[in-house]
Amino acid sequence: MGWSPVSRGIGGLRAVVLDVDGTLVDSEPDGHRVAFNRAFEEAGLEDRWDVEQYGRLLEVTGGKRRLESYFKERGMPEEERTELAARLHARKTEIFTEMASEGEIPARPGVSELIDELEDAGVRLAVATTGTRAWVRPLLDRLFGLERFETVVTADEAPERKPDPSAHQMALEQLGLPASAAPGVEDSRNGLLAARSAGLPCVVVVTDYTREQDFDGAALVLDGFGTQDEPAVVLSDPHHVDPPGRLDVETLRRVMAKSGAGG
Numbered sequence: 001m002g003w004s005p006v007s008r009g010i011g012g013l014r015a016v017v018l019d020v021d022g023t024l025v026d027s028e029p030d031g032h033r034v035a036f037n038r039a040f041e042e043a044g045l046e047d048r049w050d051v052e053q054y055g056r057l058l059e060v061t062g063g064k065r066r067l068e069s070y071f072k073e074r075g076m077p078e079e080e081r082t083e084l085a086a087r088l089h090a091r092k093t094e095i096f097t098e099m100a101s102e103g104e105i106p107a108r109p110g111v112s113e114l115i116d117e118l119e120d121a122g123v124r125l126a127v128a129t130t131g132t133r134a135w136v137r138p139l140l141d142r143l144f145g146l147e148r149f150e151t152v153v154t155a156d157e158a159p160e161r162k163p164d165p166s167a168h169q170m171a172l173e174q175l176g177l178p179a180s181a182a183p184g185v186e187d188s189r190n191g192l193l194a195a196r197s198a199g200l201p202c203v204v205v206v207t208d209y210t211r212e213q214d215f216d217g218a219a220l221v222l223d224g225f226g227t228q229d230e231p232a233v234v235l236s237d238p239h240h241v242d243p244p245g246r247l248d249v250e251t252l253r254r255v256m257a258k259s260g261a262g263g
C-alpha cells in the first residue's frame, strides 16, 4: 500500500493542538513577567510584579487584559487604565519579542523530541495560544522552525481569550479536522477548559504555577514532558494510558482511543 496519512495508521491522532506559554515554553516567570517589569520601569512606573504575585495575575489570560485587571484592582479609572494597559502591552510585546528572537526563552525539556516524533509519525502540528502573534511566530521559529506548524492561532486571530474555545475551534477549522482527531496539550486550567469546550481531549503538562489547579476533565496530567534523565511523573491518569515516563506519540494515540476518539 502506498503512503498516505491514513495508511500510516495513526488511529484517531491526526494532529495535535499545542499551547505555547507554559507548555512548549515555561515562559511566564522568567519571560513575560520580566518583560512586563521592564515596560513598567521604562514608563517611569514603580509597579513591579514578583514571581508569586504574577502567579495570581495569570488567572487573567492575555497580557493586555492582565494589565487592565491589575490597574482596575488599584482603582484606576477605566479610560486611563485602558490607555495605559494598551501602551504598556505594546512595549512589553516588543521587549518579549526581542527576548524570544535572541533565544532567551528555552523550550521545555522533552518538547523538541515530542515534536520530532509527531512529525515522523505524520501527525500534523497546530498551535492555539492566547499570546500575541508578534512574539509567538519568531519564538516558534527560533525553537522549532515555524514551517513545521500547519496552523498557528494567536490572540490576534482568535476573537476571545482562553478559557474561551475560539482559538482551538479556529485551529481545528484550519486543519479541517474534527475534535475527535486532535488532542490539545495545555499547562493550565484555563487552557484545559478552552480545549474541552472545543471538544478536544486534553493532556495537561503542569508548571510550578499550575501544579495545584483543578484538572478535572483532563485525559492525562503529567508534571513534565519527560526525558531520559528526568522521567515525567504521572499526576492523573483516569483512562489508564500508562505513559512510559514521557509524553510520546503512542501515549497520545492511546489518549485518543480511550477518550472515545479512536479511529
Ligand code: XBP
Binding pocket: 019, 020, 021, 022, 028, 032, 060, 061, 062, 063, 064, 093, 128, 129, 130, 131, 132, 155, 162, 188, 190, 191
Ligand atoms: C498565555 C497568556 C498570555 C501570556 C502573555 O495563556 O495568557 O497572555 O501570559 O502573552 P495560554 P501576551 O498559555 O493559556 O495561551 O502578553 O502576548 O498576551
Ligand code: MG
Binding pocket: 019, 020, 021, 022, 023, 186, 187, 188, 191
Ligand atoms: Mg498555557
